Amino acid sequence: MNRNPVYLALDLPRLDAAEALARKVSGHIGGIKLGLEFFCAHGHHGVHELHKLGLPIFLDLKLHDIPNTVAAAMQAIHVLEPAIVTIHAAGGRAMMEDAKAAAGENCKVVAVTVLTSLDDDDLTAIGVSADPHAQALRLAELAHSAGLDGIVCSGHEVGAVHKQWKDGFFVVPGLRPAEGKTGDQKRIVTPRQARDNGASVLVIGRPISRAEDPLAAARSIEATL
Ligand SMILES: O=C(O)c1cc(=O)[nH]c(=O)n1[C@@H]1O[C@H](COP(=O)(O)O)[C@@H](O)[C@H]1O
8 A cells, every 4th residue: 555645535526627636636645535526427448548547546436235145246346356345234233244355455444423513412413322432332342343354434533443443444534634624524633643543544525626736735735734
């Protein structure tokens, strides 16, 4: 894995625009994250196109279904040779075990714990009585015992998760440079705080992709790390 921990979230509707942006900042990121917006629009073809840049690909598909379906989906993406794939920890132990067993040899499988767009009230509304911190720790423990490589959590929880899972692989989104717009994210920290708290991968989208000058934004984030 590249030493630069920043994975650029390419949440853009057009393939040519996504490719151009990734190419422009490619010297200042460690990888590319392709999520649901990209995959639903451009599928395998889009992933093959982005592979041409030579950076590791993080396929953020957040799979969450019965174990058999998730395992079959994992097998269907082998051919894309992703470095990292996401599933949802809330899918349960058997789903996580089967997803890991079906993944390619060099693919890290990480489980989303509590989305960074959720706060206490959101968890209460879906019937979860634990706060985001406790819930993230609980799901991290489950993901660890199911044999996954790591988890996705916010920069607020990653320090505590790191203490209980020393060699885990931790993906942290919800990152904003000090002056960045929050948007739909609720549990945010700066890229530097996330790294200092133990993040392995820093997922950054709009602070770069929606910046007036994406190259300058990527450079200035890199300079803080
Ligand atoms: O799995 C993820 O990457 C993810 C999990 C999470 O809890 N929160 C979260 O924002 N993400 C993704 O991280 C990216 C964040 O984008 P920005 O808020 O634009 O930096 C998006 O592509 C989200 O899909």
